[in-house]
Amino acid sequence: MSPALTTYLITGASKGIGLEMTRQLIQLPNVRIYATARNTSALDSFISELPESKKAAVVPLKLDIEEEATMKSAAAQIESSGGAIDYLLNNAAYSSDRGKVEDFDPEVAMKYFRINTVGATLVMKHFLPLVRKSTHKTIINISSGVGAFEAGSPKPPGTVYYSSSKTALNMITAYAVKEWTDVTIALITPGLTKTALSGGMGLDVDESVRRVLKRVHEVKKEDSGSFWNAQEGRIQGF
Numbered sequence: 001m002s003p004a005l006t007t008y009l010i011t012g013a014s015k016g017i018g019l020e021m022t023r024q025l026i027q028l029p030n031v032r033i034y035a036t037a038r039n040t041s042a043l044d045s046f047i048s049e050l051p052e053s054k055k056a057a058v059v060p061l062k063l064d065i066e067e068e069a070t071m072k073s074a075a076a077q078i079e080s081s082g083g084a085i086d087y088l089l090n091n092a093a094y095s096s097d098r099g100k101v102e103d104f105d106p107e108v109a110m111k112y113f114r115i116n117t118v119g120a121t122l123v124m125k126h127f128l129p130l131v132r133k134s135t136h137k138t139i140i141n142i143s144s145g146v147g148a149f150e151a152g153s154p155k156p157p158g159t160v161y162y163s164s165s166k167t168a169l170n171m172i173t174a175y176a177v178k179e180w181t182d183v184t185i186a187l188i189t190p191g192l193t194k195t196a197l198s199g200g201m202g203l204d205v206d207e208s209v210r211r212v213l214k215r216v217h218e219v220k221k222e223d224s225g226s227f228w229n230a231q232e233g234r235i236q237g238f
């Protein structure tokens, strides 16, 4: 008997960790991946190169984290096709400008918070009904160790916008855990990974994503509210 269908929604699937998650997940039997991006052209070419037997497993959807209407539209498309989301992989994020508290620029700060905090929260909000309809009912917010407050967590120079936008997402996640007790919600940091966001530093993206997905599939209901470091295989403090 083939395994039951397992469904994933990934944000930021155009490149980096999101695209690699899509690539690795389609190797699993009986999956459907709602791969979302603000521009789906990279996904279209990725799908065109897949073997025929795998093509239907990836459903590309437009979703811009800065445009709430695109979240509602993607959710409506999944809903109208009778779909659900077992694993919401809330992955898209922005990191570009360097910044110090001394030079704090409100416009730059608002862009970080609009994408990494507010956008990621709206993704949880708009896809929650579809997560609730699924079997696994799991939301994974991809965060970062630099957003952690635990003693000794790194505060790399110049990352004040990015780090604080992730810290805020961590706190909102903690509130969601309290509100949505029927859903499993965890934070995972992939750790430093060779992508555009890290400037090409860190672990190779395929190995990093293997560790992230291992953790995604190991998270259980009692792990709701936990923050995992996938690379080091340990709980990361908030």
Ligand SMILES: NC(=O)c1ccc[n+]([C@@H]2O[C@H](COP(=O)([O-])OP(=O)(O)OC[C@H]3O[C@@H](n4cnc5c(N)ncnc54)[C@H](OP(=O)(O)O)[C@@H]3O)[C@@H](O)[C@H]2O)c1
Binding pocket: 011, 012, 013, 014, 015, 016, 017, 018, 037, 038, 039, 063, 064, 065, 066, 090, 091, 092, 093, 094, 115, 142, 143, 144, 145, 189, 190, 191, 192, 193, 194, 195, 196, 197, 198, 201, 202
């Ligand atoms: N790489 C690391 O070392 C590292 C470490 C810790 C945590 N993380 C976390 O891992 C996740 C993935 O990062 P990554 O390293 O894969 O970064 P990346 O290669 O820069 O990819 C970021 C993804 O987010 C998407 N994105 C950005 N703004 C968006 C918007 N407004 N709407 C929709 N999508 C948007 C990008 O889409 P476009 O192609 O359209 O720009 C891209 O698909 C992030 O949450 C990041 O914070 C990464």
